[in-house]
Amino acid sequence: MSEGQTTRQLVVFSLGDEEYALPITQVHEIIRYTEPRSVASDVDWVRGVISLRGKIVPVYDLASRLGFASERKESAKIVIVETATDMAGVIVDDVEEVLTVESAQIEDVPAADNESIEAIAKIDDRLVILLNPAGIFASAGTIAGSGEPSGNGVADLVHA
């Protein structure tokens, strides 16, 4: 984000009253919400698993991952996020648009102690929270071992 003219393409989706985004390069696909097959998990935001063309992929409840509760909307979608090593679905209320954002519009999060949040994009009067895909996975992996819920401070940040 040092150069003024670089742009990023983001997939923007709604969750509760807020807008979130993921870099388009790491969105594998978006599917309509289907009830995941529930599995026992030590991570409380894991809603279960779905089959994506034969592969079994975990589904995260993004709202509870970020620390707040959310009603399941009629329009809900599952965004399949992909990193170099992991693939998972995150449940969102609806996918709104693909936005091209100037890097100048993106600001680091003050006190970003939440690993799933990378930055905030200010577009006119909208605030879009840019998520860090790797961060979403990272804690799921570590938590799975310890059984210790995390994400402290997220709520403060999101509702601030």
Place this chain on the structure above:
Amino acid sequence: MDTSEYLPMFLAESREHLQELNLAVVRIEENPDDRETVDEIFRIAHSLKGMSATMGFAAIAALTHQMEDVFELLRQRADGLSREAVDVLFKCLDALEAAVEEIATDGAEQLDPEPLVEQLKGLVRERTPEQELDRIGGVELPDLPTVGELVDGTRVVHVVADLSDEALMPSVRAFMLFQALGELGEVIGSIPAQDGVEQFQGHRLEAWVASDREDDVIERAAAGVSDVERVVVEEADGLPAPPSRETLSAEAADVEPVVVAAGGGNGGDPTANGDGGAAAAAPARRAGAANHAHAGATVRVDAERLDQLMHFMGELVIHRTVVETLAGDADVPGLQQAIQDLARSSQALQAMVMQVRMIPVEAVFLRFPRLVRDLSSKLGKEVELQLVGQETELDRTVVDALGDPLVHLVRNALDHGLEPPQEREAAGKPRTGVLEISARHAGGNVIISVRDDGRGVDPARVAQKAFERGLISEEAIPTVDSQRAAELLFTAGFSTAETTSDISGRGVGMDAVQAKIRELGGEVIVSSELGAGMEAQIRLPLTLAIMSALLVEAEQMPFAIPLDRVERTLRLEDHAVRSVAGSRMLVLRDGVLPLIDAGDALAGRCMPSGEAHDHAVIVRGRDRRLALAVGTLVGQRELVTRPLPPEVSDRAAVSGGAVLSNGEIALIVDCDALTARSPEAVPVS
């Protein structure tokens, strides 16, 4: 020139060659006049030498070359090799193995061949000068520089020239040939060595030439030398071996990148290597050398590609079942026929893919002759090793994982099971003990057994030790019989060796075997009779990827129970359920089994059960049975198993998932985990 892209292939082939050599030498020690094995030894040693020289590993090449001299003794003497010679050869093989592993880790060889070469020379000196003259070809291994030092644009070709039988002065021809090659580039190595040509009496000349000239130019120059009957010029920047005295194995031939045979000038592009080059090489080779007629019959495939093939095959099976289900509702003329055709082709394809992944269990067994020989001589025991059913085929992944557990069992049998000769004689047994490693198919399983006729497990001693280790209570000591004792050996925390010996010790007990096999979805069953020996049976599923399962529903969610673990199913209302110490128990005619609710045990949480579970499935765990209460019995299915993501808790007794034809995911029940955590079963028949 960069040879690094060939390194993995070099490593894989070298390991293979070394294993084969180990085996062949053991065989020749027992059976000195086995010509076939002698020829095999030559072929392998020669390939190994050529490969390592090409890759620039001069020390390995030098050592193998010197070993060839010792092998030559085999051809001359009917009485085979002395024990001492065999020991030195084994030492060399070990050094080569170590060198190959070093290359694998650091990319450079650390081997100092000199001490071993000296020892080998000592063995060979017994030869008479006449025999020395009889030798064809090899005099000194050429001084090969590392290939990496070459200037860009230059590559190394391997030239093999055969002189006609009428050639009167082979040494002169050799000189002329090397001269001719020297004009086109630098002769960096040769057999015979350039300064040793005067003594050359053979008919085959080999040279490695660093040159920037076309292959056919080199070939023409070599063929222009009088008495040269046949020339083969090969790109030496690939793998492996110079084709020489012996026929190369078909596999070895297949991975050679570019081979330009005499007369076949179509492979002149030195950059064509890898897959395309290999394909082009086979026909060229066939044209040039009749004895390589089988080249092209086999293809080496990266194991990872096989896994991918299997993965896509699995997807295909899933999609097919989806299409089949959809087609059931559709009314399109000809659709049913098309679906049937699709099903047939896809089943044939599936069978083929499964078969491609199968390799003979021999791949694991091969290491044992050498291992048993070394261990038994170290322990002062006399052992006859019998390998049975080596051709039994198993999924590649299973074969790969089987090595360590088997080595463990074999070491244990040799160390603790079999007695020294005197003790055996005193017990009225033959001096030589028998160790049998066998493999066979049994239904959907493969059974691999390690059996010895040694002293067996002493229940009293094992019981005492198990008590000391806190594995059993004092009262239980007298109840330990041979069977129970053998099982105790495989329990975690019970190490058989009091002082960790370097043979079976290594700090891990037999429970490591148990753990590994269970990881593979198999089980170990041990039996023993005091004084008569012990047998460990490893029972493994034939393939790990597609399984037959009983599909059931609990809490409206599908679960799949591996069919080979299902004993029978029954309706709960026909049987009495009692509460014993807070746990539910199912009373059957042949025993009382713990009754576990599938929802609790498998979904990992106690959900208020909305429905009554009417059915029970009796499943067999590792060492006991239990009844699993489920809602509905759906039926038998062939399922493609898939790993579950790591987020799925260890608390749930599930080992994987499978996508059903309606797109739902069934969790596969891990019967061993289920029984392991169930309440202590009431003893059953």
